[in-house]
Amino acid sequence: MxxxxxxxxxxxxxxxxxxxxxxxxxxxxxxxxxxxxxxxxxxxxxxxxxxxxxxxxxxxxxxxxxxxxxxxxxxxxxxxxxxxxxxxxxxxxxxxxxxxxxxxxxxxxxxxxxxxxxxxxxxxxxxxxxxxxxxxxxxxxxxxxxxxxxxxxxxxxxxxCGVMAGIGSTINTGQITRGDSVAVIGCGGVGTGAIAGAHLAGAAKTIAVDTDPKKLDWAVELGATHTINATETDTVEAVRELTGGNGADVVIEAVGRPETYKQAFYARDLAGTVVLVGVPTPEMQLELPLLDVFARGGALKSSWYGDCLPSRDFPMLVDLYQQGRLxxxxxxxxxxxxxxxxxxxxxxxxxxxxxxxxxx
The missing domain is CATH 3.90.180.10 (Medium-chain alcohol dehydrogenases, catalytic domain)
Incomplete structure (x- = not known):
């Protein structure tokens, strides 16, 4: 001992x-x-x-x-x-x-x-x-x-923990590929990790959403191409405007609240993907029209620890950091x-x- x-x-x-x-x-x-x-x-x-x-x-x-x-x-x-x-x-x-x-x-x-x-x-x-x-x-x-x-x-x-959860939510769970449009709602440690992951995966457009200008500045440093201050504009409409009126291919919800999850749900393109990586509290409840869930198609996913496999992901990401790519x-x-x-x-x-x- x-x-x-x-x-x-x-x-x-x-x-x-x-x-x-x-x-x-x-x-x-x-x-x-x-x-x-x-x-x-x-x-x-x-x-x-x-x-x-x-x-x-x-x-x-x-x-x-x-x-x-x-x-x-x-x-x-x-x-x-x-x-x-x-x-x-x-x-x-x-x-x-x-x-x-x-x-x-x-x-x-x-x-x-x-x-x-x-x-x-x-x-x-x-x-x-x-x-x-x-x-x-x-x-x-x-x-x-x-x-x-x-x-x-x-x-x-x-x-x-947090950075892996964010990067993994985009690469592993969201399966973002080159040319995709991505929106990340909530730009704390996990959300900025998701921004970095989207950039690493080759997303053509990465939209950061938050209420704090400082966090939006951090998101830009880590690869966001556009920012939305949610206190100044409607998040769903702003994401659609930045994606040709369609919505993003993948939306990462890194807050863990019903309000922001609904924004993520409606800010994605038809047949797009929502990834919940923000952690809700036990009392939170989500209410969505079931017809909208059916009609919009696509995938609603949760990301546990960025769906990472440490033995696979940690060495790879450290190597990318050492190479100056992350x-x-x-x-x-x-x-x-x-x-x-x-x-x-x-x-x-x-x-x-x-x-x-x-x-x-």
Missing amino acids: TEARAAVAMAKGEPVEVTTIHVPDPGPGEAVVRVQACGVCHTDLHYREGGINDEFPFLLGHEAAGVVESVGAGVEDVAEGDFVVLNWRAVCGVCRACKRGEPWYCFDTHNAAQPMTLQDGTPLSPALGIGAFAERTLVHSGQCTRVDPTARPAVAGLLG PLEKFVSEEIALDEVEQAFTKMEHGEVLRSVVML
């Missing part, structure tokens, strides 16, 4: 506390990773606010990159010294989704079996099964994906210390940053 400094949410709504935790030695199928960088994601704030569940205390942080320090018995996919990006969907390989060749839908993903604890022995609930606002973390070895070790940890780690560095607004997580939450809520990254 080793000790590590970590940022922990002790109780609902209370500020994050930096404290010392105990990290067990890795058991069978597990790995201990020395965390080098971890992005501050809105999901971490949801945990702190009790919006995920009430299994406090939470060890926050999940968008991380680092170096494997030790592995347990039976681990063959990674080894001590490997530079890895952590993921929260370690596929099982044997469930019905995996067996039919769709492991990105795995229905039985793995996390570490042993708990990390506070010094008094209280078990910690790691955010998304990772818990990486810590100098070290214990994960299932399948949550570690080896990537180019020369990549900047602050950049590579962002693929662990500007992941533009997602990093600031690099901060572990004891600045609480201030990063405030900046995130106020829309001041795209991603704060904790450096360890």
